[in-house]
Amino acid sequence: MHRPRKVVSVSIRTQRVPAARLWLAGALAALAALGGATPAHAAQRPGRSVEAIVRLAPGATADQGAARVRALHGRVTGDLHIIHGLAARVPARELARLRRAPEIAGVDADAPVKPQGKATAAASWGTSNTLLATAYPSSVNAIQNWTDPLTGLARYTGAGVGVAVIDTGIAGTMPDFKNPNGVSRVVASVVTNPSATTANDTYGHGTHVAGILAGNGNGRDVRDKAYGKYLGVAPDANLISIKAGDEQGNATVLDVIYGLQFVVDHKADYNIRVVNLSLESTVAQSYLVDPLDAAVESAWLNGVVVVAAAGNRGSAADAVSYAPGNDPFVISVGAVDDKGTQGNSDDAFASWSSRGLTQDGFAKPDVSAPGAHIVSTLAPNSTFTTLCPSCIVDTNYIRAGGTSMAAPVVAGVAALALQAHPDWT
Structure with a gap:
């Protein structure tokens, strides 16, 4: 049954518009809604x-x-x-x-879109014995940029940069997403799926993605065994949660397009400089006619860096034929297995990571980043907690893999670069 679109907020009722439901986190946001393609x-x-x-x-x-x-x-x-x-x-x-x-x-x-990550078992390699237990922030030189080596002061951590995550929501009350004053860095939470019943991440995919991008384990109590162990690439960036998936993680192209429309319409409100899309359409067609590709290009034309998962189809003939990763104006991200080490000499391109030529002749992905066996934030009481109980690490984190996990690594790097160079686009 078709469900009508509307916009409301948690604390106050806003003007009704033909879009989605809207929840606010920290400041008043405005509109959004549902998804599309051609079955x-x-x-x-x-x-x-x-x-x-x-x-x-x-x-x-x-x-x-x-x-x-x-x-x-x-x-x-x-x-x-x-x-x-x-x-x-x-x-x-x-x-x-x-x-x-x-x-x-x-x-x-309208047609479905699919997330490009899932919980995975532990790899054969272990983590280091330093406080920071994940290798990917160092392997992309994020750690080297967090602190000025001469003064020891914070340098580039993504502070002040807004990154939109169009996914299944973000568990913004987790300590990993709070600033030193205890205020959530998830500055707005928007729901664009009319079947979703809450702005919270009840599935878990979006929270895992957000933790890779901007989680900060230093926000936990120092007595917590996970204190300081799991940090994202841009641990001080602000997050804009756009929930396109319902409670089971299902979403459509229209849900995502409405999310991108919110990004463009409210770019200035939240200083949105980057949008992460760890998902892909289920309809293969040229970027010249695909509506999701048209939407990501509009975001790009409005000065937003668009980062998308390349997909998990390996070397299949149509592996890179799906929006938005097939679009030449987005940064399409493939996955490598960094073997849990900070150096890249042992890195290997993941066999399941999509690669090849799009139907329009563009080689994809554009770049690759760690995406195998990535430990990141686990949304409390989410579906992810039941999909793979053995994948849970230190109670509040879970190991997952896919190009869904590689894309936010690159989105985090973009946030660092844009903090350092605000005039870049």
Whole structure:
């Protein structure tokens, strides 16, 4: 059953708009909502209504597009100005006519997106006996940039840089996401999936990703056995949690597009300089026509660095054919296994990490980063706690692998670079 989109906040009720539910963390945020692509079975069930992503032709207005949708017995369900389009509920039998309309540039039926990481068993190598138990911050030279070697003072830690994580939410009350004053660095929490019942991360994928990017184990009590052991690449960065997945981690293209629209619309409010997408579409098509690719390009054109997981399809023929990682304007990230060491002499490209040429002839991924057996934050009482109990480390952390884990390493590096060079884009 189709569920209507609306926006509310935890503490106050805001203006209703056709989008998602919105929760606030620390300051008032505003709008967001649901997801899209093109399942083949839509045309085979003519009596069925389809949630569609409608892109307008150059020069066409939203009112003209809406009028065309209504003329074909459909209804508009949301504004997608980020891609000069709209979301609509349309009878499946009318999709072909809608695509041929002069006001319309393209129509895609909504389709799932999938996270690109999962809990994994321990590797054969162990962690070091230093306080910091994870190797990846050092292997990408993050640690070397955190402190000025001459003064010992903090240097580049991502402080002040906003990074949006479009995923399953973030458990922002964990000590790892708080600043020294005890205030959460998750400065806004937005829900774009109408099936989600809370802004909290009940699945666990998004919290794990966020910990790799900006977790700070130094926020824990010094008596905690995990104190200082698990730090992300940019441990002082601010996080903007955009929950596109529901309680089971399910999301669609529209959920993600609404998340990207929030990023663009509220970039200045939270100094959003980077967005991390540890997910990919399930529909393979050219970046020239894919609506999710159009949305990430809009974010890029608005000065946001877009980092995306390359996928976990190995060397399959279509391995890098899925949005958003197939887009030449995003940083597509593959995964290496760093063997738990800080040096790179023993690193190996993960066999399951997607690589190859896109359908448009672009070699992907653009860069690779540690993504195997990564220990990071575990959202309390989340699905991740039951998927692999043996993967849980020091009670509040879990080991997982995938290009989902490699992407936030690169997003964290981008946050460090943008703190050092605020004028970069």
